[in-house]
Amino acid sequence: MADFRQQALDYHEFPVPGKTAVCLTKPAETSMDLALAYSPGVAEPVREIAKDPDTAYRYTGKGNTVAVISNGTAILGLGNLGPLASKPVMEGKALLFKHFANIDATDIEIKHDTTEQFINTVEAIADTFGGINLEDIKAPECFEIEKTLIERCNVPVFHDDQHGTAIVTTAGMINALEIQGKKIEDAIIVCMGAGAAAIACMTMLIKCGIQRKHIYMLDRKGVIHSERTDINEYKALFANQTTKRTLRDAIAGADAFLGLSGPDVLSGDDVALMADKPVIFACSNPDPEIKPEVAHDVRQDLIMGTGRSDYPNQVNNVLCFPFIFRGALDVRASKINDEMKIAAVHAIADLAKQSVPAAVLAAYPDVDALSFGPDYVIPKPVDPRLLSHVAKAVAQAAIDSGVSVLKSLPEGYMV
Numbered sequence: 001m002a003d004f005r006q007q008a009l010d011y012h013e014f015p016v017p018g019k020t021a022v023c024l025t026k027p028a029e030t031s032m033d034l035a036l037a038y039s040p041g042v043a044e045p046v047r048e049i050a051k052d053p054d055t056a057y058r059y060t061g062k063g064n065t066v067a068v069i070s071n072g073t074a075i076l077g078l079g080n081l082g083p084l085a086s087k088p089v090m091e092g093k094a095l096l097f098k099h100f101a102n103i104d105a106t107d108i109e110i111k112h113d114t115t116e117q118f119i120n121t122v123e124a125i126a127d128t129f130g131g132i133n134l135e136d137i138k139a140p141e142c143f144e145i146e147k148t149l150i151e152r153c154n155v156p157v158f159h160d161d162q163h164g165t166a167i168v169t170t171a172g173m174i175n176a177l178e179i180q181g182k183k184i185e186d187a188i189i190v191c192m193g194a195g196a197a198a199i200a201c202m203t204m205l206i207k208c209g210i211q212r213k214h215i216y217m218l219d220r221k222g223v224i225h226s227e228r229t230d231i232n233e234y235k236a237l238f239a240n241q242t243t244k245r246t247l248r249d250a251i252a253g254a255d256a257f258l259g260l261s262g263p264d265v266l267s268g269d270d271v272a273l274m275a276d277k278p279v280i281f282a283c284s285n286p287d288p289e290i291k292p293e294v295a296h297d298v299r300q301d302l303i304m305g306t307g308r309s310d311y312p313n314q315v316n317n318v319l320c321f322p323f324i325f326r327g328a329l330d331v332r333a334s335k336i337n338d339e340m341k342i343a344a345v346h347a348i349a350d351l352a353k354q355s356v357p358a359a360v361l362a363a364y365p366d367v368d369a370l371s372f373g374p375d376y377v378i379p380k381p382v383d384p385r386l387l388s389h390v391a392k393a394v395a396q397a398a399i400d401s402g403v404s405v406l407k408s409l410p411e412g413y414m415v
């Protein structure tokens with residue numbers, strides 16, 4: 001473990017600090033190149049954009065850029081460690097945008113006093129980019145921030161921890177429940193955590209068939225129930241009329257547990273109380289709510305997922321955000337709406353049922369085979385088909401729901 005820590009630090013430090021850099025897309029060798037790139041040539045696109053702002057998509061990189069913006073208030077499951085400490089995660093998201101979807105992402109970490117100040121800062125820079133990916137901003141402020149920015153910005157604004165996580169979790173949960181022979185409308189689910197990711201995941205699961213009354217949501221103080229007077233308006237949407245108060249009360253007989261909280265909050269004894277053939281997605285990063293080996297020691301009939309790359313079933317928003325933005329940017333969607341999100345859910349879920357290409361297996365040397373089943377409920381992030389499947393479904397949904405500038409997919413798109 002000490003070795004891994006040093007390896008991770010070395011990865012970030014060498015051969016140059018950080019994980020991203022800028023590259024040029026045009027020549028800059030000759031005096032003519034410079035005359036075109038800079039003065040006097042650059043004045044021509046300046047004049048065009050001043051006349052018609054839409055031409056920024058034609059003459060600048062705007063249309064292929066996303067800003068990854070954080071204030072560091074909920075960095076993974078590590079908590080509020082401030083904007084600068086969030087930079088490795090934001091650079092990491094930029095790496096994933098580029099590697100998986102060829103989107104040029106810029107990380108921006110914002111220091112602020114008030115929520116309004118944060119919103120104003122993002123609004124002021126939003127036109128520079130083709131889209132805004134909000135990241136690791138804690139609840140409940142994240143809800144107002146995203147809503148207001150969607151209203152005020154001309155480009156798609158997407159809080160990844162809410163919707164990216166919800167899309168991937170829902171895709172995985174649909175498949176895992178199917179493998180366990182459970183109907184989604186009958187499933188009882190315990191959600192540990194009541195923040196950005198948890199609220200969005202439960203909202204999306206309801207849209208895809210889970211019954212609201214079958215959800216037990218918990219925060220640090222226990223079950224969110226209708227007699228609590230200390231809960232915000234977002235948690236209140238999930239307040240049940242129930243006598244259950246603790247995780248132990250809620251987990252007894254539950255079909256599924258979703259962890260979006262912190263490390264080691266679910267014990268083996270809790271897992272033993274779940275219904276037959278349970279599903280556990282312990283998605284807290286970097287340390288899950290329960291270690292897979294602890295859960296598997298207790299139950300053999302379990303489907304287990306985590307947010308990490310080093311266990312089967314990685315339930316992580318990386319399966320979504322590069323690809324949903326790819327689709328949205330490619331048809332110039334003005335927003336990322338529910339139709340696009342639900343299209344992404346089904347594209348991800350369906351891909352797990354198709355046979356896995358050799359390139360994916362090659363990236364997991366410890367795995368002999370991957371096929372739809374308990375250890376493979378969701379595609380691997382390295383699966384090259386995610387790009388075409390998810391981006392195409394999302395782009396088509398944007399067109400069909402009338403939020404795109406392009407009115408049909410470009411000829412040969414993602415074939």
Ligand SMILES: NC(=O)C1=CN([C@@H]2O[C@H](COP(=O)(O)OP(=O)(O)OC[C@H]3O[C@@H](n4cnc5c(N)ncnc54)[C@H](OP(=O)(O)O)[C@@H]3O)[C@@H](O)[C@H]2O)C=CC1
Pocket residue numbers: 073074075076077078136137138139140160161162165192193194195196197198218219220221259260261262263265283284285286306307315316317318
């Ligand atoms: N795998 C994935 O793709 C993703 C995983 N996550 C993980 O989800 C977690 C939450 O992230 P996010 O929603 O953005 O953060 P927020 O700060 O918005 O929410 C955190 C929530 O978790 C609760 N919580 C934290 N620690 C505990 C604990 N020990 N016991 C019970 N509840 C706890 C908090 O309770 P209270 O309200 O009482 O403070 C709060 O409701 C993180 O661990 C993060 O890594 C997030 C996004 C994606």
Ligand SMILES: CC(=O)C(=O)O
Pocket residue numbers: 075076077136160161284285307316317318
């Ligand atoms: C994966 C991610 O976005 C998180 O843990 O916050």
Ligand SMILES: [Mg+2]
Pocket residue numbers: 076135136160161
């Ligand atoms: Mg995050």
